[in-house]
Amino acid sequence: MVFRVVSLALCAIVLVQAHSDDRDMHKAAYQNPQRKAVGGQPEAPEFWVRSAQEDLDNKLKSEPKIAEAKNVIMFLGDGWGVPSIIAARILKGQAVDNVNFGEEAQLHIDSFPHTGMSKTFCVDAQTADSACSATAYLGGVKANTGTIGVTSNVLRNNCTAQLDTANHVSSIVAWAQAEGKSTGVVTTSRITDASPTACFANIANRDWESDVRLPEDAKDCMDIASQLILMDPGKNINVIMGGGRNRFLPFDYTDSEGLKGEREDGKNLVDMWKLSKKDMNATYEYVEKVEELLNFDASKTDYLLGLFAKDELAYFHDQAENLDPTLTDMTVKAIEILSKNPKGFFLFVEGGRIDHGHHANQALRAIWEAVEFDRAIEKGDEMTNDDDTLLVVTADHSHAFSFAGYNARGDNITHIAGKGEDELPYTALNYANGPGHVALVDGMRHNITNDPIDDITYRQVPLVPKDSETHGGEDVMIFAKGPHSHLFTGVHQQSYIAHAMAYASCVGSGLTYCKDGQ
Ligand SMILES: *[C@@H]1O[C@H](CO)[C@@H](O)[C@H](O)[C@H]1NC(C)=O
Ligand SMILES: *[C@@H]1O[C@H](CO)[C@@H](O)[C@H](O)[C@H]1NC(C)=O
Ligand SMILES: *[C@@H]1O[C@H](CO)[C@@H](O)[C@H](O)[C@H]1NC(C)=O
Ligand SMILES: *[C@@H]1O[C@H](CO)[C@@H](O)[C@H](O)[C@H]1NC(C)=O
Ligand SMILES: [Zn+2]
16 A cells, blocks of 8 residues: 555655656556565454455345446456466565555455356367457357467468368457447457457468468468458557557568567568558547556547567556556557447456466566566446446466465465475475476475565466476366356356447347346
């Protein structure tokens, strides 16, 4: 709470600077976690009775909100499985909120009235990748691993099958546009990465992000960046923000960071995007830096393209030095632009790098990404009205990540949880596999006693060596709030999520509240 009080005081003094100060203060607090009250008194028994009674009373009073969801915001935590949710809650408690121990902290999503489970398997795999899973939760149809916006008739890499429009799966972005709603897609990863791509493209391989990434036998298929800028529904999306800039620019073009594009087909997709908005007489902004994002006037802008990095945006802790916006910065701007449409909007917001931290076995980094993701959700909730805006938070898959052992109350999540029968210590955060593996020495596990376990770049030592840690196959959570959030209780396929969001917001060709509701 300290940083909030301080930044409030600052606001009073220098109003104009308020936004960016708040951002810097927030980062400072995140980078120097100072726990005020570690090891305070545990709660008395009466506390548990009182808080459970309050919780129960609130639940008894709560009723499902039966109304049209004018707006829908889907928040997707890439790879945000249950152990990562709990670790994020404790880290937030210890390093941001400064609560007594940490475990008693609340993520913003803990306040959502309805939760359920999502079964994330794909047509050809028990454990999903982001591509097939996104096709399901945004388009309502499960697909094959590595494919996006196409049915399971399309096997990965089959361009011929992709070209057959009968195999295409459209997304809730297209359905929302058909009803005159505004749409937006925001990610900390590349905008051409698998999850955001399912909002706008039909592609037989998630790797086909630009023309130079298409193999010889797929040159007839249009790459992801081109589909975003030139095709329906991508070209109509009002707000597009993320990384992956070089996928949009020619190889001989140098951008504002002095970096080259990668396209060899001569297309400058950024210029083509600007020209198309000019032809529509629309107001638009193209931005590459955080100051540009924070400073333009959203009330006078209908279209925004923000490409903040060549590849992914920097991890949360490195964003200030890289001049990249936070996910919260982008979410705020997106809502400011989209909420001008009286017919409402659909916005997809991805915390894309929780997944990347985990793939690298850097648990603390992944969990900080998750804490920032929750902050973006809180801000999005604050800026919208529960009576007309449905918020849905979920993940596309989990990770080979566990939070185990018998840490004491209030321990750092990175803490050594105990010793194995081999007398060697182990951390509470653990991976089944990944690049942090250290070979056995004389048949013994690596001794982590002197490892820098609190370091943000530390790799928890996994069991099985692998270049990249794998996803996990267990179900993930769904949290929902707003009109028809009760539809997200129970255990569902991830493909159900698209249908339920469409029902609540009266878009798409299936059941809708406006057409079929009582
Ligand atoms: C690719 O898809 C086409 C059209 O569906 C099909 O005829 C062909 O056999 C497929 N190729 C492979 C290698 O699966
Ligand atoms: C844009 O404005 C110009 C000049 O006023 C007009 O000729 C043109 O038809 C407009 N285009 C669209 C798509 O509205
Ligand atoms: C907890 O972690 C922080 C860094 O995240 C570190 O500065 C601190 O020393 C750790 N505290 C304990 C008790 O290990
Ligand atoms: C692990 O390393 C620590 C610190 O060097 C040492 O005290 C301890 O004995 C080691 N444990 C084993 C089982 O070798
Ligand atoms: Zn992944």
